[in-house]
Amino acid sequence: MEIRWLEAFVAVAEELHFGRAATRLHMAQSPLSQTIRKLEKDMGVPLFDRSTRSVALTPAGRSLLPHAYRALDELEVARQAAHASVGTVYGHLTMSFTGAINHRTLPRLTRALRRRYPDVVLSLQGRVVTGDAVAQLMQGTLDLAFVGLPLDPSPLASRLIAREALGAVVPVDHPLAQRAALDLAELREEDFIMMPSGGGSDLERTATAACVAAGFRPRVVQTIGDPFMILTFVAAGMGVSLVSEGMSDILPHGAVYVPLSGPQPYLQHGLAWAPANPSRVLPHVLEVAEQVLPTPA
Incomplete structure (x- = not known):
C-alpha cells in the first residue's frame, strides 16, 4: 500500500465524486480511478459503490476512513517532527461544536491552544450535536467534541466545563418580554421553535424535559438544527424557545431573554473524547482545556 493511494481514497471519500477529487489532487480522473482500484485490490474489498449518478462508501470504506485519516496525520x-526542536508539539486535531451554544467556551480554548501550541493544526466542525459527536468520536473521525452532559453509557471519557440555567426567549413585543422572570408553565399555550427531536441535541432533550416537568409538552411548530437560527426565528415573531443563559449574550434584535422562576433546569456543557485515541496531540489539548475551562465547583 502506498501513501498516495490513501490520499486518493480520502479525497474521493470526502468529495464522493471522482471528478472533484481528481481536481483537488491536481490529476486526471482516469489515473485516480486506477489508483482506487489498486487500493481495493490490495485491501481485497470494494471501498466505493459506484453508479453513473453517485459514489458512496461501502461499509469497508467507512471502516477504513478513520484509519486513513490517522495514517496521514501521523x-x-x-515530517514535521524531523525538523522540530526538542519539546515542540506538532500535529492535527479535529474538534466539533454545536454552534452558538458554545460561543463562550470554544473561543477560550482555541485561543489558548493557538498561543500555547502554534504548530498544532485545528480543524473545527460546527453544527455537530451531541449524538452525532459521540458517534464520530467512537468512529475515530473526531478527536474532541463539545457535548451536552450526561452522555449515555459509552466507552468515551467526558468532563463538565460549564453549567448554564435554561431560560425563555420570546419576541420583543411578547406580553412576557418585560417580565423579570416567568414560570415555565406560562408558556404552555405558545408555539415553540426547537432543535429537531431525536436528532441527538442535548438542548432539545433538556428543554423538552423541562416543559414536561412543568406539566405540558411544547407545541413545536418549527424545528431548526442551528441554535442561532432559533433565536432569529423567535426575533421574527414565529414563536418562543428555551435556550441556555449564555445565549442571551448573542440575541438578535427583536428577541428577549427572560429567566425562569422556580426550580432551575440546567444545560450542562462538557468535553468528550475517546481514551483509546492514539493522537499525540490530544493529551496536550486536554491539559490546556483543564486550565482554561476548569470544571465548575
Whole structure:
C-alpha cells in the first residue's frame, strides 16, 4: 500500500465524486480511478459503490476512513517532527461544536491552544450535536467534541466545563418580554421553535424535559438544527424557545431573554473524547482545556 493511494481514497471519500477529487489532487480522473482500484485490490474489498449518478462508501470504506485519516496525520507529524526542536508539539486535531451554544467556551480554548501550541493544526466542525459527536468520536473521525452532559453509557471519557440555567426567549413585543422572570408553565399555550427531536441535541432533550416537568409538552411548530437560527426565528415573531443563559449574550434584535422562576433546569456543557485515541496531540489539548475551562465547583 502506498501513501498516495490513501490520499486518493480520502479525497474521493470526502468529495464522493471522482471528478472533484481528481481536481483537488491536481490529476486526471482516469489515473485516480486506477489508483482506487489498486487500493481495493490490495485491501481485497470494494471501498466505493459506484453508479453513473453517485459514489458512496461501502461499509469497508467507512471502516477504513478513520484509519486513513490517522495514517496521514501521523505521516505529517513525522515530517514535521524531523525538523522540530526538542519539546515542540506538532500535529492535527479535529474538534466539533454545536454552534452558538458554545460561543463562550470554544473561543477560550482555541485561543489558548493557538498561543500555547502554534504548530498544532485545528480543524473545527460546527453544527455537530451531541449524538452525532459521540458517534464520530467512537468512529475515530473526531478527536474532541463539545457535548451536552450526561452522555449515555459509552466507552468515551467526558468532563463538565460549564453549567448554564435554561431560560425563555420570546419576541420583543411578547406580553412576557418585560417580565423579570416567568414560570415555565406560562408558556404552555405558545408555539415553540426547537432543535429537531431525536436528532441527538442535548438542548432539545433538556428543554423538552423541562416543559414536561412543568406539566405540558411544547407545541413545536418549527424545528431548526442551528441554535442561532432559533433565536432569529423567535426575533421574527414565529414563536418562543428555551435556550441556555449564555445565549442571551448573542440575541438578535427583536428577541428577549427572560429567566425562569422556580426550580432551575440546567444545560450542562462538557468535553468528550475517546481514551483509546492514539493522537499525540490530544493529551496536550486536554491539559490546556483543564486550565482554561476548569470544571465548575
